[in-house]
Amino acid sequence: MADPSSYRPKPGQIPDSPGVYKFRDEHRRVIYVGKAKNLRQRLANYFQDLAGLHPRTRTMVTTAASVEWTVVSTEVEALQLEYSWIKEFDPRFNVKYRDDKSYPYLAVTLNEEFPRVQVMRGAKKKGVRYFGPYGHAWAIRETVDLMLRVFPVRTCSAGVFKNAERTGRPCLLGYIGKCSAPCVGRVTPEEHRDLAGDFCDFMAGRTGTYIRRLEKDMTQAAEDMEYERAARLRDDAEALRRAMEKSAVVLADATDADLIAVAEDELEAAVQIFHVRGGRVRGQRGWVTDKVEAVDTAGLVEHALQQLYGEESGDSVPKEVLVPALPEDPEAVSQWLADRRGSQVSLRIPQRGDKKDLMVTVQRNAQQALGLHKTKRASDLTTRSRALEEIAEALGLGSAPLRVECFDISHLQGDDVVASMVVFEDGLARKSEYRRFQIKGFEGQDDVRSMHEVIGRRFRRYLQEKERTGEWEDSPAPTGPVSASAPSVPGTAEPGSAREEARDEPREDDGRPKRFAYPPQLVVVDGGQPQVAAAKRALDELGIDDIAVCGLAKRLEEVWLPDDDDPVVLPRSSEGLYLLQRIRDEAHRFAITYQRAKRAKRIRSSPLDDVPGLGDTRKQALIKHFGSVKKLRQATIDEICEVPGIGRRTAESVAVAFAAAAPAAPAVNTATGEIIEEDDGGSRT
Numbered sequence: 315m316a317d318p319s320s321y322r323p324k325p326g327q328i329p330d331s332p333g334v335y336k337f338r339d340e341h342r343r344v345i346y347v348g349k350a351k352n353l354r355q356r357l358a359n360y361f362q363d364l365a366g367l368h369p370r371t372r373t374m375v376t377t378a379a380s381v382e383w384t385v386v387s388t389e390v391e392a393l394q395l396e397y398s399w400i401k402e403f404d405p406r407f408n409v410k411y412r413d414d415k416s417y418p419y420l421a422v423t424l425n426e427e428f429p430r431v432q433v434m435r436g437a438k439k440k441g442v443r444y445f446g447p448y449g450h451a452w453a454i455r456e457t458v459d460l461m462l463r464v465f466p467v468r469t470c471s472a473g474v475f476k477n478a479e480r481t482g483r484p485c486l487l488g489y490i491g492k493c494s495a496p497c498v499g500r501v502t503p504e505e506h507r508d509l510a511g512d513f514c515d516f517m518a519g520r521t522g523t524y525i526r527r528l529e530k531d532m533t534q535a536a537e538d539m540e541y542e543r544a545a546r547l548r549d550d551a552e553a554l555r556r557a558m559e560k561s562a563v564v565l566a567d568a569t570d571a572d573l574i575a576v577a578e579d580e581l582e583a584a585v586q587i588f589h590v591r592g593g594r595v596r597g598q599r600g601w602v603t604d605k606v607e608a609v610d611t612a613g614l615v616e617h618a619l620q621q622l623y624g625e626e627s628g629d630s631v632p633k634e635v636l637v638p639a640l641p642e643d644p645e646a647v648s649q650w651l652a653d654r655r656g657s658q659v660s661l662r663i664p665q666r667g668d669k670k671d672l673m674v675t676v677q678r679n680a681q682q683a684l685g686l687h688k689t690k691r692a693s694d695l696t697t698r699s700r701a702l703e704e705i706a707e708a709l710g711l712g713s714a715p716l717r718v719e720c721f722d723i724s725h726l727q728g729d730d731v732v733a734s735m736v737v738f739e740d741g742l743a744r745k746s747e748y749r750r751f752q753i754k755g756f757e758g759q760d761d762v763r764s765m766h767e768v769i770g771r772r773f774r775r776y777l778q779e780k781e782r783t784g785e786w787e788d789s790p791a792p793t794g795p796v797s798a799s800a801p802s803v804p805g806t807a808e809p810g811s812a813r814e815e816a817r818d819e820p821r822e823d824d825g826r827p828k829r830f831a832y833p834p835q836l837v838v839v840d841g842g843q844p845q846v847a848a849a850k851r852a853l854d855e856l857g858i859d860d861i862a863v864c865g866l867a868k869r870l871e872e873v874w875l876p877d878d879d880d881p882v883v884l885p886r887s888s889e890g891l892y893l894l895q896r897i898r899d900e901a902h903r904f905a906i907t908y909q910r911a912k913r914a915k916r917i918r919s920s921p922l923d924d925v926p927g928l929g930d931t932r933k934q935a936l937i938k939h940f941g942s943v944k945k946l947r948q949a950t951i952d953e954i955c956e957v958p959g960i961g962r963r964t965a966e967s968v969a970v971a972f973a974a975a976a977p978a979a980p981a982v983n984t985a986t987g988e989i990i991e992e993d994d995g996g997s998r999t
Contacts, residue, residue, distance in 0.1 A: 321381060332389050468497075518592070569634050571633070579612065585618045586677075635651065638677070724905035850877075
């Protein structure tokens with residue numbers, strides 16, 4: 315535990331200007347980000363007597379090892395910089411809301427030539443108009459089905475659309491009048507875009523105009539004795555009314571507003587948001603968070619506003635935001651919201667009338683969400699705690715292993731040998747910490763040797779980072795080859811991607827999470843005694859003796875420890891065994907996914923891949939020009955030079971690559987004995 319006085323800035327060193335400050339731990343990780351109107355006054359609060367600090371603040375300042383700050387011009391700039399840093403550094407002591415589900419939106423892809431109406435989840439895309447979020451996807455589909463009578467906008471996928479263009483026949487919706495069938499030219503792109511615009515206007519709350527227009531056209535058709543058309547218009551108006559009824563009127567003055575309510579206790583908080591557009595509830599969402607910092611309701615509201623509108627702009631930020639408590643600096647927050655919207659935004663607490671009554675409903679939803687979350691989490695925490703305690707007891711550990719790393723080897727008959735590392739913290743998967751390795755130290759199939767290489771590479775990086783941060787200065791260095799200047803073994807992994815491992819050096823002191831900086835309390839390997847012995851030998855060679863190692867063998871689900879001739883057998887009903895199985899299975903899934911991707915990439919490879927400086931665009935140009943890899947292989951250097959963008963040196967490299975490539979054995983039809991020739995792109999037919 316650090317003493318805050320050891321890194322307290324000198325008197326007068328801190329400016330009295332507005333700004334944003336960061337606390338870092340001994341590993342230079344950013345653990346807390348805050349903002350202040352007056353940095354000197356705010357930071358002084360952290361360096362008072364520890365007994366007078368809130369317990370969470372006391373934990374933060376004793377975990378930190380340094381503090382730094384950035385001066386800004388205004389409180390609005392401080393608010394924006396604080397949001398950006400929290401998003402970038404993910405500090406452990408800042409409140410971070412997490413969605414309790416992935417909410418579906420009704421989206422209109424205005425960035426396409428023929429806009430499409432569909433259900434979308436996940437991150438918002440540029441050029442797409444969103445409505446919602448909705449509680450259930452089926453609610454979106456019911457609404458869209460009713461509205462397609464009046465606004466027959468395209469809803470089909472790109473594949474269905476292209477197939478209809480090719481065949482000249484629309485899909486079923488085109489035949490029954492629920493799609494204007496732009497795929498076969500029934501409407502022009504401009505007419506279809508106008509339909510999509512009308513659809514968006516109706517969803518945005520401008521409903522009365524369309525219903526009145528339909529009723530007027532219906533009356534005129536009846537007077538003209540066009541009774542079939544009048545009946546169709548009547549049904550269209552009724553469909554729009556039913557679509558409107560699915561979101562009841564809650565504010566009579568057709569207000570556009572977001573209502574935010576907070577329910578909290580000493581440990582956690584839940585936030586509920588109702589999105590009201592045109593006086594109707596158009597969407598609802600909720601978040602929960604652990605109160606890892608000393609924060610009141612006003613602070614929770616400010617964090618919620620940052621997360622809710624930090625990536626939004628334009629009409630996505632409503633004219634009015636109703637909250638249960640105003641942030642510490644409401645003027646700055648209002649100005650920040652106005653900058654994102656492009657016009658004035660009202661931030662206030664509802665005092666009376668319909669808005670106050672609706673806020674009570676939102677508050678009730680927040681209370682129910684917090685109660686439901688605590689019920690689920692109580693059972694989850696109990697089960698995970700029991701599992702970790704059972705593992706610690708079975709393996710003879712001094713305490714529960716809060717961070718567990720599991721390694722697995724995957725290959726196909728000795729080819730494309732890869733390894734995976736998955737991380738579980740507090741019994742939960744931490745996917746951002748997953749890593750993947752290519753085995754490059756040797757050729758062929760040897761799981762034991764592969765495991766030794768991977769464990770050595772992973773913990774060599776850890777020791778290099780530990781040495782770089784100066785944690786060994788007062789203690790003898792390990793006996794293993796851990797010098798940061800020593801040659802590194804290629805092959806460190808990338809999180810969730812297939813980028814090559816040559817980029818595995820620890821990142822600079824920027825406060826972001828380092829790749830291999832944090833040691834686990836337990837290493838699990840997929841395998842039995844040989845794999846466990848290899849992992850332990852790799853750790854011993856690096857001088858690491860404070861990390862436990864075990865293996866989980868698939869055949870009988872036995873747990874093996876180093877230097878033990880007999881396995882540890884956990885009961886089949888053991889929560890500890892179940893957690894180890896989940897970790898092992900996740901490592902296996904992650905490894906085999908990577909191995910299959912590498913194999914598929916290798917199968918799709920061609921001699922052109924070995925030509926230096928030849929990218930995908932020029933490869934495609936070569937294949938398109940000659941029609942197939944076979945014809946390209948037979949071409950002369952002068953003929954290759956005729957392809958736009960291909961110079962003589964590149965043409966010579968292409969010719970050399972094909973000459974060096976061993977010709978593949980011809981494929982033979984076993985039924986007829988016929989040799990199957992190559993087709994376009996090098997495939998065989």
